[in-house]
Amino acid sequence: MRRRTLLKWVSGCLGALCASVVGIPGVSFVLQALRKSGSDVDRVRRVARLKDLPIGKPVAVPIVGAREDAWTVHPDEVLGRVWLVKRPSDAKDGAEPTAQVAAFSATCPHLGCAVQHDAKENRFLCPCHRAIFGLDGERVVAKKGSQKNPSPRAMDLLDCRLVTDKTTQEVWVEVTFQKFEQGLTKKVLKA
Numbered sequence: 001m002r003r004r005t006l007l008k009w010v011s012g013c014l015g016a017l018c019a020s021v022v023g024i025p026g027v028s029f030v031l032q033a034l035r036k037s038g039s040d041v042d043r044v045r046r047v048a049r050l051k052d053l054p055i056g057k058p059v060a061v062p063i064v065g066a067r068e069d070a071w072t073v074h075p076d077e078v079l080g081r082v083w084l085v086k087r088p089s090d091a092k093d094g095a096e097p098t099a100q101v102a103a104f105s106a107t108c109p110h111l112g113c114a115v116q117h118d119a120k121e122n123r124f125l126c127p128c129h130r131a132i133f134g135l136d137g138e139r140v141v142a143k144k145g146s147q148k149n150p151s152p153r154a155m156d157l158l159d160c161r162l163v164t165d166k167t168t169q170e171v172w173v174e175v176t177f178q179k180f181e182q183g184l185t186k187k188v189l190k191a
């Protein structure tokens with residue numbers, strides 16, 4: 001091999017090496033951003049067996065998953081909580097009623113405190129500024145003379161479905177866990 005050809009070849013290799021060193025962080029940044037934005041499939045969690053939910057009494061379930069900070073992945077952390085409300089659907093023509101489940105984010109749409117269940121009144125109550133919601137998640141309008149409901153919108157309803165486990169044949173509740181901006185009248189997905 002001639003000296004000039006060899007030099008060309010070596011400088012080409014060095015150029016390619018430098019480009020890959022510079023490019024790798026960029027590629028990993030893009031991949032990380034894609035992974036963080038996630039798909040709906042990533043956010044679906046199997047949270048409870050249908051038979052374990054009482055009718056008309058909300059049950060809180062944790063949403064567990066991996067949390068990433070700048071350097072570390074923390075597996076199995078509690079990312080949030082969801083309230084499940086089971087109710088019987090309307091039975092038609094004497095057929096057996098099938099249960100339906102609604103899932104609400106437990107994060108208050110006002111300023112983000114954790115919404116609790118007020119067992120005495122069987123409704124939802126946010127202890128921070130006393131926003132009140134019905135079991136359907138709708139804001140309860142304050143009676144005349146009492147404090148105005150501070151929440152700008154109803155509790156955030158999450159996508160929820162019933163699935164039958166292929167192995168056990170048990171019916172499970174699956175929820176698509178998402179977070180929404182607080183303080184807005186409309187439900188806007190957090191970036």
Ligand code: FES
Nearest residue numbers: 108110111126129
């Ligand atoms: S954060 Fe819930 S009422 Fe203010």
